[in-house]
Amino acid sequence: xxxxxxxxxxxxxxxxxxxxxLYFYLSGVTIFFTLLIAGVVTFFVIRYRRRTPYEIPxxxxxxxxxxxxxxxxxxxxxxxxxxxxxxxxxxxxxPPENALEVYVVGKQWxxxxxxxxxxxxxxxxHVPVGRKIKLVMTTEDVIHDLFxxxxxxxxxxxxxxxxxxxxxxxxxxxxHLFCAEYCGMNHSGMGGWVVVMEPTxxxxxxxxxxxxxxxxxxxxxxxxxxxxASCHGNNGEGGRGPALLSVYNSEVQLESGAxxxxxxxxxxESVLNPQAKIVAGYGPIMPTFQGVVNEEQIxxxxxxxKSLSSQPAGASGAPGAQGSPKAPGRxxxx
Ligand code: CUA
Numbered sequence: 001x002x003x004x005x006x007x008x009x010x011x012x013x014x015x016x017x018x019x020x021x022l023y024f025y026l027s028g029v030t031i032f033f034t035l036l037i038a039g040v041v042t043f044f045v046i047r048y049r050r051r052t053p054y055e056i057p058x059x060x061x062x063x064x065x066x067x068x069x070x071x072x073x074x075x076x077x078x079x080x081x082x083x084x085x086x087x088x089x090x091x092x093x094x095p096p097e098n099a100l101e102v103y104v105v106g107k108q109w110x111x112x113x114x115x116x117x118x119x120x121x122x123x124x125x126h127v128p129v130g131r132k133i134k135l136v137m138t139t140e141d142v143i144h145d146l147f148x149x150x151x152x153x154x155x156x157x158x159x160x161x162x163x164x165x166x167x168x169x170x171x172x173x174x175x176h177l178f179c180a181e182y183c184g185m186n187h188s189g190m191g192g193w194v195v196v197m198e199p200t201x202x203x204x205x206x207x208x209x210x211x212x213x214x215x216x217x218x219x220x221x222x223x224x225x226x227x228x229a230s231c232h233g234n235n236g237e238g239g240r241g242p243a244l245l246s247v248y249n250s251e252v253q254l255e256s257g258a259x260x261x262x263x264x265x266x267x268x269e270s271v272l273n274p275q276a277k278i279v280a281g282y283g284p285i286m287p288t289f290q291g292v293v294n295e296e297q298i299x300x301x302x303x304x305x306k307s308l309s310s311q312p313a314g315a316s317g318a319p320g321a322q323g324s325p326k327a328p329g330r331x332x333x334x
Pocket of ligand 1: 106109143144145179180181182183184187188190
């Protein structure tokens with residue numbers, strides 16, 4: 001679409017025609033009023049030019065009608081930008097529930113991607129065409145920004161929290177991705193490619209790279225080696241830490257009386273700064289894992305904790321079902 005405009009990037013996601021439409025509408029309105037005002041100024045300059053050196057202009061008393069019209073019409077036009085833009089924003093920044101998740105960690109100066117099935121990539125991201133993909137993003141150092149022009153998506157990647165982007169690619173191909181936030185010396189080189197493949201081709205690619213274990217299995221191993229399991233039994237064994245089964249995305253009652261949703265950011269905070277939000281009924285005894293685990297390992301722990309919530313209650317913690325390349329994602333999650 002819009003290949004007649006040479007500087008517009010390729011359009012390859014379900015949302016990009018909507019972003020383009022708003023953009024062209026804004027440009028169209030701007031061009032129309034620029035030409036209108038320039039035209040009227042030119043016309044008036046000529047029509048009402050001074051004709052004799054001592055000419056005195058006719059006094060003008062003002063017009064309420066005119067002033068109302070030129071206030072109300074621009075207001076209505078500005079509100080169309082606002083309403084249209086807000087609708088688009090809400091859709092583009094609220095990832096759909098059934099999306100395939102990919103973890104993204106920015107780092108000076110590279111992009112690290114990890115699929116829930118374990119495949120890792122650097123500066124390259126393989127995805128299937130026609131599936132909703134949700135990027136769960138954070139950074140190991142400074143602020144970066146993941147920008148994929150062909151999909152019309154762009155979002156900051158911020159230390160200490162998770163941000164999200166989503167897209168559904170509409171045609172196979174290779175699309176440039178960029179870092180769009182100045183992040184130091186080699187910022188300009190912090191780019192790469194999104195490779196959009198046919199679903200069967202993507203399945204082949206996944207199984208061709210299946211040497212890696214799934215993110216949740218890596219997380220489970222970390223959970224054992226770090227000794228988490230001695231306090232956080234799946235069903236509350238150990239007794240010193242809250243049970244983790246089905247905790248993901250549930251409402252948690254805190255010691256302080258407040259309630260919090262156990263989302264990605266809460267889990268991350270609880271690993272790095274355990275005293276911040278203590279679950280009701282437990283003591284402040286958990287040590288911090290700041291400096292012990294890196295961002296990628298936190299993502300794996302998170303994948304493990306999520307996998308505990310995507311199984312029927314009472315099942316053991318083995319996240320084997322997450323390891324199948326055919327069924328990644330959280331479709332079965334409650
Ligand atoms: Cu990372 Cu600019």
